[in-house]
Amino acid sequence: DVKVTQSSRYLVKRTGEKVFLECVQDMDHENMFWYRQDPGLGLRLIYFSYDVKMKEKGDIPEGYSVSREKKERFSLILESASTNQTSMYLCASKEGQGASGNTIYFGEGSWLTVV
């Protein structure tokens, strides 16, 4: 079974802090994604990566950056956390390039509260 592991399930951070959310997948997938999920807004794509050291902006990249130094690991970085970044963050991965390979696998989510 594919496993996508998010290092932190629940975090509380202060405004202005730098926050790292780590995600590791064990199936050698090329593509990895970071979404945030908010009530009534569904899942919104922040960034995605289709290969090591490659990254593409999603629909809401402002205030975030990412790092993909190794194929299995995709990190989401909040350079200076703000209260409007309080949300659940979901990491996902899938095999194949581009739109090929139809199933993506999600981690369990990281609940971030910024106070």
Next chain:
Amino acid sequence: GQSLEQPSEVTAVEGAIVQINCTYQTSGFYGLSWYQQHDGGAPTFLSYNALDGLEETGRFSSFLSRSDSYGYLLLQELQMKDSASYFCAHYNQGGKLIFGQGTELSVKP
């Protein structure tokens, strides 16, 4: 732009059949997927339609009409455990997987 529209909530009774619709707008279309998410859990893959027609997987079926930019998820013999949020999603040309806002299904006894 790219968007997917689905109803925000649907209620049905145990044993019934329910259909969750999804309409989409996209530049470049590579199939429609459906995901299920229980409260507090991660979304899990249900089905995928690359071509027009019906795909059946047990009690769940998914339909796609590319000419109408429309698809639906059909859940039969509803069970209480089917209460969850259901998302339609599609890939665009750049490999971005975009989700709809989700439909919350409540199954009543």
